[in-house]
Amino acid sequence: METNEIFERLNEVFRDVFDDDTITVAEDTTAADVDGWDSLMHITLISAVEDEFDIKFNMKDVVSMKQVGDMVDIIQQEA
Amino acid sequence: MIFTSFKFLLFISATLLGYFIFPKKYRWLWLLGASYYFYLSASVKYSVFLIFSTVITYFAALAIERVASVSILPEWTKEEKKQAKKKAAGRQKLILAVVLLVNFGVLFSLKYYNFAASSFASLAGIFGLELSPSVLKIAIPVGISFYTFQVIGYLIDVYRTTCSAQKNFLKYALFVSFFPQIMQGPIGRYNDLAPGLYEGHKFDYSRAAFGLQRMVFGFFEKLVIADRLAILVDAVWANYAEFGRLQLILACFFYAVQIYADFAGYMDIALGCAQIMGIPMAENFDAPYFSKSVPEFWRRWHMTLGSWFKDYLFYPVLRSGWCTRLAKNLKKKFGKTVSGNATTAIALFFVWMFTGLWHGASWHYVAWGVYYGVLIILSMLLAPLFDWLVAKLHLDRSRPSYMLTQGLKTFAIVCIGYILFRSGSMSAAAGMIGALFRTSTPVTTPLSMGLDGKDMLVAIVGIVILFIVDIFRYRKFDVRQWIGEQGLWLRWIIYLAAIFAVLIFGIYGPTYSASSFIYFDF
Structure with a gap:
């Protein structure tokens, strides 16, 4: 899958989960950059990304993702 | 040995001097010696539990890694390879479960047995049954809640392949017993703490x-x-x-x-x-009393405990099979908001009950934990209402007066919680x-x-x-x-x-x- 396509689809997921149409994520976007991305929302986000790309993150991925770029790498490997 | 004792001043002076005199390559060995001296000076008898935890988690981590590296022959069919991997994963899970049970079992027996037995007897008393359980007369080994969490975190990290198992037993023993953190944390993660310990x-x-x-x-x-x-x-x-x-x-x-x-x-x-x-x-505090909400307070107070519960209890509960199934069923019937809130609330309740219990074997600690659990669940559920109120009243969340009010409110909530915490x-x-x-x-x-x-x-x-x-x-x-x-x-x-x-x-x-x-x- 093309990186551009992953980012486009991720933007939609983020906008939906955080209820904010202005969100545009980049490789270096972290939880600190998105209003409301705390440990409670993290799992909601993870589940939404899993549903969107039809993949399953393992616990290592869930706890060690530091930025959106890490998420994109895993999606590319899994999808 | 307490940090504010004269003995500690002598100990730390000698330890620091020795550390820089020792050849760089062996400085970690000096630290291991100093750490064990530090712990043994608190109690020789109870160091048995520390050594037991260290030994069992050391071998378990190696076993988990060895089981994972299952040899798959190229001539095997796809199905055979799949079965071999499944078998290895099952064995890993079994080792992890047994060792977690043993470590938590030791912690439970020493710290919670008397509390659990007397609570059970009181409950039986309500139904007219008179029980007089035997009381365990043993003191709680100092630091056991901290080092048990640290070794369990390490073992789960090895299981998740977040870190590699330490092959050198003495190096691993230093990770568990490092004297500044053995008594009351911070609860260190292997990847963050260990490299710094071994490098001279x-x-x-x-x-x-x-x-x-x-x-x-x-x-x-x-x-x-x-x-x-x-x-x-x-x-x-x-x-x-x-x-x-x-x-x-x-x-x-x-x-x-x-x-x-x-x-x-x-x-x-x-x-x-x-x-x-x-x-x-790892840092444990980040100006916690300046927090503007209860969840923020817990991101700034005893941070290593909060992050331990997040990674090793909160996320696993939310990602567990039954929780995922429950979330899917609720989503079908009531929509994603209800589903997300309900499952998160269940996981939060578990986390906060255990956070309370972690602090001590007494109902007032459980009540204190539940107090925060309920507050955090409410703040999550009522967030849309607060947002609506803020918009309706034209409040500006970035104004210093708003932030000050939120800060004072949070501090007051924390102080009320301390009544439960401090009372015996x-x-x-x-x-x-x-x-x-x-x-x-x-x-x-x-x-x-x-x-x-x-x-x-x-x-x-x-x-x-x-x-x-x-x-x-x-x-x-x-x-x-x-x-x-x-x-x-x-x-x-x-x-x-x-x-x-x-x-x-x-x-x-x-x-x-x-x-x-x-x-x-x-």
């Missing part, structure tokens, strides 16, 4: 000066502030019926400062001595809350709370200094860096003033014996 760091003057400054500030927090306020807090909690409402409210406030100065003071001493040796350790039992907590709300209250002055005018003044000056330092921490301004940039005269005036403040205003008394830190009991 060379002496660096400015790093050592920073570390020393941090230690002196830790002694100041503990000896000048926490131990002084402890006199007042103990006096009020012991006889709360004799004090007026204002004194009780003040006592809650002073306890909030005491426990923070006590615990953060310990961390400053621990992280300070590790910093002198160039070993980075549920009935004592209920008594204290009752005393706060009674109509006729005794008239007493703040000076009758166990501290004289001079001590009260020192305590208040100490609190103001702590407050200012925390403002700098909150604004990410490095005070030590600033001190380091000052001229020789000013720099040394600050150093000497801090040292003399600890020596003159520390609570020692005529027959000084170092008072224990609050978190030693957990």
Whole structure:
């Protein structure tokens, strides 16, 4: 899958989960950059990304993702 | 050995000297020796539990890794390969489950057995059954809650392949027993802590000066502030019926400062001595009393415990099969908001009940944990309502007045929580809350709370200094860096003033014996 396509689809997921149409994520976007991305929302986000790309993150991925770029790498490997 | 004892000063001087004299390659061995000496000086008998935990998790981690590297032959069919991998995963799970059970079993037997047995007997009593369970007469090994969590975190990390198993037993033993953190944390993660322990760091003057400054500030927090306020807090909690409402409210406030100065003071001493040796350790506090919400408070208070519960309990519960199925069913029937909120609330309830219980085997700790659980669940569920209210009332969340109100509200909630936390039992907590709300209250002055005018003044000056330092921490301004940039005269005036403040205003008394830190009991 093309990186551009992953980012486009991720933007939609983020906008939906955080209820904010202005969100545009980049490789270096972290939880600190998105209003409301705390440990409670993290799992909601993870589940939404899993549903969107039809993949399953393992616990290592869930706890060690530091930025959106890490998420994109895993999606590319899994999808 | 307590950090504020004379014996510790001798110990740390010898340890630091030895560390820099030893050849770089073997410095970690020196640290291991020092760490075991430190722990054994607290109790030789109970070190058996530490060694047991170290040995069992060391071998379990190696076994988990060995089982994972299952040899798959190229001639195998796809199905055979799949089956071999499945079998290996099953074995890994089994090893992990058994070792978790054994470690938690030891913790449970030593810390919670008496509590569980007496609670069960009381419950049976309600139904007319008279039980008299035998009481376990054994003290809780110091630091067991901390090191048990640390080794379990390591084992799960190896299972998740977040880190590799340490092959060298002695190196692993150092990771578990490193003296600054063995008694009361911070609960270290292997990937963050271990590399710094094994690398022989060379002496660096400015790093050592920073570390020393941090230690002196830790002694100041503990000896000048926490131990002084402890006199007042103990006096009020012991006889709360004799004090007026204002004194009780003040006592809650002073306890909030005491426990923070006590615990953060310990961390400053621990992280300070590790910093002198160039070993980075995880931070446990980030100006927690400046938080604007309860969830934010818990991201800034005892951070390593919060992050442990998040990674090893909260996320696994939410990602578990039954929780995922429940979420899917709820989503079909009620939509994604209800589904997300319900499952998160269940996981949060577990986390907070265990957080309470982690602090001690008593119902008042459970109640304290549940208090936060309920508050955090409510803040999550009511967030849309608050957003609506803020919009309706045209409140600006970025205005200082709004932030100040939120900060004061959060601090008040934390102080109310401390009534449950500090009182030795549920009935004592209920008594204290009752005393706060009674109509006729005794008239007493703040000076009758166990501290004289001079001590009260020192305590208040100490609190103001702590407050200012925390403002700098909150604004990410490095005070030590600033001190380091000052001229020789000013720099040394600050150093000497801090040292003399600890020596003159520390609570020692005529027959000084170092008072224990609050978190030693957990």
